[in-house]
Amino acid sequence: MTKSDLIARLAARYPQLVAKDADFAVKTILDAMAESLARGQRIEIRGFGSFGLNYRPPRVGRNPKSGEKVHVPEKHVPHFKAGKELRDRVDARLNEEAAARLAAPRVASADMAVAGN
Amino acid sequence: MEDPTTTERLPAAADAASAQTLTKAELADLLFEKVGLNKREAKDMVETFFEEIRTALENGSSVKLSGFGNFQLRDKPQRPGRNPKTGEEIPITARRVVTFHASQKLKSMVEAHYGGGSSDL
Numbered sequence: 001m002t003k004s005d006l007i008a009r010l011a012a013r014y015p016q017l018v019a020k021d022a023d024f025a026v027k028t029i030l031d032a033m034a035e036s037l038a039r040g041q042r043i044e045i046r047g048f049g050s051f052g053l054n055y056r057p058p059r060v061g062r063n064p065k066s067g068e069k070v071h072v073p074e075k076h077v078p079h080f081k082a083g084k085e086l087r088d089r090v091d092a093r094l095n096e097e098a099a100a101r102l103a104a105p106r107v108a109s110a111d112m113a114v115a116g117n
Numbered sequence: 118m119e120d121p122t123t124t125e126r127l128p129a130a131a132d133a134a135s136a137q138t139l140t141k142a143e144l145a146d147l148l149f150e151k152v153g154l155n156k157r158e159a160k161d162m163v164e165t166f167f168e169e170i171r172t173a174l175e176n177g178s179s180v181k182l183s184g185f186g187n188f189q190l191r192d193k194p195q196r197p198g199r200n201p202k203t204g205e206e207i208p209i210t211a212r213r214v215v216t217f218h219a220s221q222k223l224k225s226m227v228e229a230h231y232g233g234g235s236s237d238l
Contacts, residue, residue, distance in 0.1 A: 021153075028151050042138045
């Protein structure tokens with residue numbers, strides 16, 4: 001799903017709004033989130049997850065081509081931790097898929113067994 | 118003369134907390150102010166925004182928000198683990214997890230504010 005897919009889905013769910021509003025709403029939310037992180041402010045969305053910054057201390061790295069030592073300065077990188085509801089929903093689907101595979105063994109695995117013999 | 122109620126009414130602790138963290142309430146306020154949705158629509162829209170992303174991920178699709186970042190799915194195989202309290206060995210079952218990769222634009226925005234001289238990429 002891309003940003004334009006997301007905008008289209010929101011526009012479809014809110015027929016009372018003009019499509020331009022869904023577009024502007026998505027951009028407003030994403031801009032606010034990006035600006036918060038840039039200011040070092042955390043984002044906490046209950047049931048979805050939290051965003052913050054992780055600190056990376058300065059270190060001596062190497063240019064992989066020349067083997068030369070280079071100083072890599074300290075930096076802050078954005079970090080996301082999925083919330084419980086998101087974690088559970090994503091994982092539940094994996095378990096459903098696994099159960100479905102066990103219930104209906106695929107022909108492909110039978111073919112592979114023959115090829116292996 | 119200053120109106121004393123404007124300063125008195127602000128609960129200092131709550132104000133400090135909201136300055137630290139962005140939540141759905143602040144996002145809804147922005148949609149109300151900037152997009153002109155009414156309060157109810159704004160609150161719903163924020164909720165739906167995150168729900169659509171959750172649903173896409175739940176259905177196994179990655180979500181790519183250009184300029185912000187990508188949410189991707191990783192299937193992890195079962196691996197051996199330990200109960201840290203008892204030391205007992207227990208398998209950590211196979212699972213699907215969500216990972217987020219910030220876009221180059223978001224990383225540069227963070228660096229520009231935080232990184233000192235390293236922002237002029």
